[in-house]
Amino acid sequence: MPTSLSPSTIEIVKASVPALAQHGTAITKGMYARLFRDEHIKALFNHSNQGKGGSQANALAAAILAYAQNIENPSVLMPVLERIAQKHIGYHILPEHYPFVATALLGAIADVLGEAATPELMTAWGEAYWFLADVLKAREAAIRVEIENRQGGWSGWRPFKIVEKHRESDVVTSFVLRPADGGPVIPHRPGQYLTFSLRLPGGQEIKRNYSISCGPNNISYRISVKREALGQGGSKFLHDSVVVGDILEATPPAGDFFLADEPDRPVVLLSGGVGLTPMVSMMEKIERMHPDLQVHYVHGALNSATHAMDCHVRTLAQRHGGISVHTFYSDPLVADTLGVNHDHQGFITAAWLRNNVPFHDADYYLCGPKPFLKILVRDLARSGIDASRIHFEIFGPTDEQMAA
Numbered sequence: 001m002p003t004s005l006s007p008s009t010i011e012i013v014k015a016s017v018p019a020l021a022q023h024g025t026a027i028t029k030g031m032y033a034r035l036f037r038d039e040h041i042k043a044l045f046n047h048s049n050q051g052k053g054g055s056q057a058n059a060l061a062a063a064i065l066a067y068a069q070n071i072e073n074p075s076v077l078m079p080v081l082e083r084i085a086q087k088h089i090g091y092h093i094l095p096e097h098y099p100f101v102a103t104a105l106l107g108a109i110a111d112v113l114g115e116a117a118t119p120e121l122m123t124a125w126g127e128a129y130w131f132l133a134d135v136l137k138a139r140e141a142a143i144r145v146e147i148e149n150r151q152g153g154w155s156g157w158r159p160f161k162i163v164e165k166h167r168e169s170d171v172v173t174s175f176v177l178r179p180a181d182g183g184p185v186i187p188h189r190p191g192q193y194l195t196f197s198l199r200l201p202g203g204q205e206i207k208r209n210y211s212i213s214c215g216p217n218n219i220s221y222r223i224s225v226k227r228e229a230l231g232q233g234g235s236k237f238l239h240d241s242v243v244v245g246d247i248l249e250a251t252p253p254a255g256d257f258f259l260a261d262e263p264d265r266p267v268v269l270l271s272g273g274v275g276l277t278p279m280v281s282m283m284e285k286i287e288r289m290h291p292d293l294q295v296h297y298v299h300g301a302l303n304s305a306t307h308a309m310d311c312h313v314r315t316l317a318q319r320h321g322g323i324s325v326h327t328f329y330s331d332p333l334v335a336d337t338l339g340v341n342h343d344h345q346g347f348i349t350a351a352w353l354r355n356n357v358p359f360h361d362a363d364y365y366l367c368g369p370k371p372f373l374k375i376l377v378r379d380l381a382r383s384g385i386d387a388s389r390i391h392f393e394i395f396g397p398t399d400e401q402m403a404a
Contacts, residue, residue, distance in 0.1 A: 005071065005131055012124035013071045020068050023112050024061030030108030031101075032057060041100050044091055046207045048234070067132060074132070081132075082256045085139040089147075090195035090254040091207060092156050093140070098133045105129060147252045152184035152218055157197055157249040163220070165244050168308035172274055173239050174213065174224040180247055187216030188253035189261075190281040191365070191393065194221060197249045200237050208234040211367070211393070212253060213277040213309075215284025221253075224308060226274035257393035259285065259365065265389075266294040266358045270348060270376060272368025273301060278393060279367065280309055280316075287320040295323040296357040300348050300372065303333045304341050326356070348372075350379035360384065366392040 005013075020027070036042040049056040063080055070076050087093075106126060110117040147153040164176035179185060193209045200206065214222035228235045242248070259267075259282045267286070269279045276299055286293055297317070301307040310327070317323035329342040336342060344352075353359055364380060366373055373392055380390055 005127060008120075009124040009127045010071050012121055013068050013128050016121060016125070017065070017068050019113060019116060020061075020065045024065050025057050027105075027108045027112045028057040028060040028064070030111050031060075031104045034104035034107050035100060038100060041097065043205060044093060044097065044207070046091070046209065048206075048208070067128070071128065074135075079256070081136060081139065085136055085143060086254045086256050088136065088140050089143050090193065090209060090251050092195075092251050095137050098137065102126070102129050102133070143254075147186060150186050152186040154186075154252055157251060159247045159249055160221075162242060162244050162246045162248065164222075165242070168224055170305040171227050172224050172306075172308035173227070174222055174309075175238065175242070176214075176220055176222045177248065177250070178220045184218040185221060186252060187218060188212050188221070188281075189255075189258035190215060190285045191258035191278040191367075191391075192253040192255040193278075194223060194250045194253060196234075198234055198237055200233055201241060204233075206234055211277040211281070213280045215281055215288060221250075224274065224277045224280070255393070257365075257367070257391060260363065263290060263293055263363065266296070266362040268353070268357050268362045268364045269295065269297045270353075270364060270366040270368075271297075271299050272348075272372035273306070274308070275366075275368030275372070275393075276309060276313075277367070279365070280313060282365065283313065283316045283320075283323060286323065287316045291320065291322070293322060294358070295320070296326070296362070297323060298326045298328070298348055298353070298357075300328040300330065300368070301342075302331045303329050304336050305333060307341075310341070348376065350376065350383050353380075354383065363389045364391065366390070367394075370394060 036045075063077075063084070066077060066080065067074065106122060106129070109125060110122065113121075144155055148155055159180040160177035161180045162175055163178050165173065167173050191211070193211045195207060195209050198206050198208060210223040210225055212221050213224040214220070225235050225238050227239045257278065263286075267282075269282060271279045279297060279299070283295070283297065286295055297313065299307075299313075307327070307329075314325055317325045326344065327342045328344045328346060328348050329336060330345075330347055332338075332342065332345060338345060364385065366376055373394055377390055377392055381387060
């Protein structure tokens, strides 16, 4: 693996920044179109991210542009590369898959740029791609070794049996999974997710990520899934077709969004809708392992019909003694009573947080829909909270700057 890029490659890649800024998404869309001609490569991807809005293509275009802009100092991209490496662990992307991506990417660059895709440009981008690919492959290998060397760790797809299924709200159902082989599981870091390979009625196989909604242990995982009316059927399949005793296949816990191992500041957990799932995982660990930690959990839901796991959350808070819980309903039902099943009406805002949590002293963990994240991450940053203390998980690709 080369330790650095050649000066000529750096110069040519930097010179291509304007073209990437203008044509980046066209290139990445063309790359995915080429990749998906190969069925075994196509099967590796979560195609819900490829759909409406082209979020995956946008996310990759932004990452490629950032790489070109920082080609002299790619270390600034390490947070992005870590997220990609974790996704690759989840989808079981292996070193032998990288050549397919190289061929598709370089072919798409040639297609979109036409005569501007000179032999020199193509050679430079080939070198740049493989340099970055080698960085990712090395990181992924290290992650796999770490997982496999821990008790309960595994590599690739492992069968799990559904041992419990229970409804949390009108739209959220929880599933408890234990290994079909009866062995232990590797304790996850609260906030991480599992990736599943789901075989739908009719034979279609899809990949989906679901945050783990229980605290780490050696026995089982729990996921809590919102039934989505739209989409390609993953959540509907789990809600309507999966029963206790069924087998699902999953890769090991992955993800770069997780609670610090030893939190040393107050923690503010912010969630919207089913974004509560990693927060419940964090609170279960905090209740068990961090009795002196000050925690503020602030959750936003439509109303009591969609609000999941509230009783469980409040039980955890009561047992811990240092967890405060505040719930916002944006569209309360007639039967919803302020001060009984919710604490506030409307939406969570940075102004409310400023007056009700240790605003400048805390670490923030956020999960929820994109509009929820974009507003709160942006407003926290504008209020002076350092980016290193704002941690967030977004459902799907991160295709925009949350703090813009």
